[in-house]
Amino acid sequence: MLWLSEFSYFFCPSRIRLSNARHAGSTRCLPRLRETCPGYDRKGETKPANAYLERPATLSLLPNVQGDRILDAGCGAGHLTTELTDSGATVVGVDVSHTMLTYARPRVPTGEFIQADLGSTLPFPDNSFDGIASSLAFHYVRDWNSLLRDLRRILSTDGWVVFSVQHPHADFEEYDDSVNYHETEQVTATWESFGMAVDVPAYRRPLSAMIEPALDAGFQLDELLEPTPTEAYREADPVSYEYEATHPNFLCVRLLISI
């Protein structure tokens, strides 16, 4: 699975450009991708789908984090971590990818970064964080019941979770082999933007399979956004803007602990 963690970063932001196949073939060319694409960690700063669609929506769901201790779950190269620290939070970033953490550390020198798998029990005691933020990482985790229970465990009693994922309707439309919306299934996107095919697995699930594990773990749904692109997106990429303005791409959610 190491290759997934190293390369999944490319996947979401370009998702609508991908040719998708649930049972796609080998993971050929993976070692070369990083070598041939230096600086890929910077793409998240400027890609319109990130910078002018998903990230503003996710940030809009955050409460005031000044002085709070926040977990950035699936922090990648540290883009969301930067926003959180700039807003006055103390941030711990976790990511399964060692490579991503090597990008995140210099980007956010004040952050603490730990290699950890969101699919396993996280290496933190109970009540460790005031809030948990996660941008475009949860759809790589198979078991959301365990994930949400563990996030609830490490949160303080008035804590919150803000996360974004790929939109369930978009996933169902875009994965060619998906025939039953109501199933949770492993899917594979073949990413071709760098002139070579890279297969990246993730988990496609219906909306109910995103919300029910959260409710079962002791959260309440506080807000849900299906973001549309900002004007800055239109200026940066007018053609994609028209598509993004009329098709759901991301889902952004705020959970609070149930009283």
Ligand SMILES: C[S@@+](CC[C@H](N)C(=O)[O-])C[C@H]1O[C@@H](n2cnc3c(N)ncnc32)[C@H](O)[C@@H]1O
């Ligand atoms: C699309 S990137 C998003 C990165 C970052 N949150 C951002 O907004 O720029 C997804 C990240 O999730 C990480 N990831 C994937 N599966 C993971 C897992 N099981 N545990 C922790 N991180 C994971 C990947 O390594 C990658 O850095």
